[in-house]
Amino acid sequence: MSAMIVEGLHKQYGTVKAVDGVSFTVERGEVFALLGPNGAGKTTIVEILEGHRERDAGRVSVLGFDPATGGRAYRERIGVVLQEAGFEEEFSVFELVRLYAGFYPHPYGPDEVIERTGLKDKRDARVRTLSGGQRRRLDLALGLVGRPELLFLDEPTTGFDPSARHHAWELIDGLRSSGTTILLTTHYMDEAQQLADQVAVLRAGRVVAAGAPDTLIAAERxxxxxxxxxxxxxxxxxxxxxxxxxxxxxxxxxxxxxxxxxxxxxxxxxxxxxxxxxxxxxxxxxxxxxxxxxxxxxxx
The missing domain is CATH 3.30.70 (Alpha-Beta Plaits)
Known part of the structure; x- marks a missing residue:
């Protein structure tokens, strides 16, 4: 069974068609990248798939759930790394990761996730003392700690230096190897080319091209x-x-x-x-x- 099926998805805000008949399928264990300029509809699509926004029309199935009605049973099986997230500044890194782990039935150990995301040296540091790149690593840790079957990554390496980006890529490769399905949005095309098994390019709410990166390259250039x-x-x-x-x-x-x-x-x-x-x-x-x-x- 496919991890995600999207058929004829529509979402409109007033007269603006934010998502206009989008369809794609994501297989289990794939990294799938949604690409497009600002305003192309990526965020709206991802929010619908996460269950945070209602669609106007179309069929959506994620891990066998309709995200609009999946409730807690659905949310326990996904992880979300937002482009920007707010934290309680006085928590330590360990305390915050442990708190999030408690929301899930079968989480990873907090220290395991902290080490995997490169925050071992900041385990006991207060969130308010973290740099921008370290906060982004904390975003990743909080998205991973619930041991998700499907992980939504929204611009996961924004603010990372080259070394941290490559570390994050290795982490994502490792998650794929372990069977985790990943939906990725990024403005870094080298990141999508490096990580994605399949991509869909969006413009003005529509998919203008989809397929494996190498296939798109061979066909278009x-x-x-x-x-x-x-x-x-x-x-x-x-x-x-x-x-x-x-x-x-x-x-x-x-x-x-x-x-x-x-x-x-x-x-x-x-x-x-x-x-x-x-x-x-x-x-x-x-x-x-x-x-x-x-x-x-x-x-x-």
């Missing part, structure tokens, strides 16, 4: 093959390539949807001539490239 012309060689001397060559002085770039074929043709040609292709490189597109193209297409 070309790779760029770059090199410098060997001395005494003209562009006309090059072997036939599937992409059109752009030349600036001796620098050549080829936008290609068949990078392996064109790379093979070029290197074989150079070997036959006994010459070198200096500065030879192949730039693979990123999920960010695809995302920006999709958003621009949707607004044109």
């Amino acid at each position: 070309t790779s760029v093959l770059s090199f410098r012309l060997p001395e005494g060689t003209a562009v006309a001397d090059l072997p036939p390539l599937t992409g059109e060559a752009e030349v600036r002085g001796t620098a050549v770039s080829v936008a290609t949807r068949h990078p392996a074929r064109d790379m093979h043709a070029l290197t074989g040609w150079a070997l036959e001539r006994g010459t070198e292709l200096t500065s030879l490189s192949l730039a693979r597109p990123s999920l960010e490239d695809v995302y920006l193209d999709l958003v621009e297409e949707a607004t044109s």
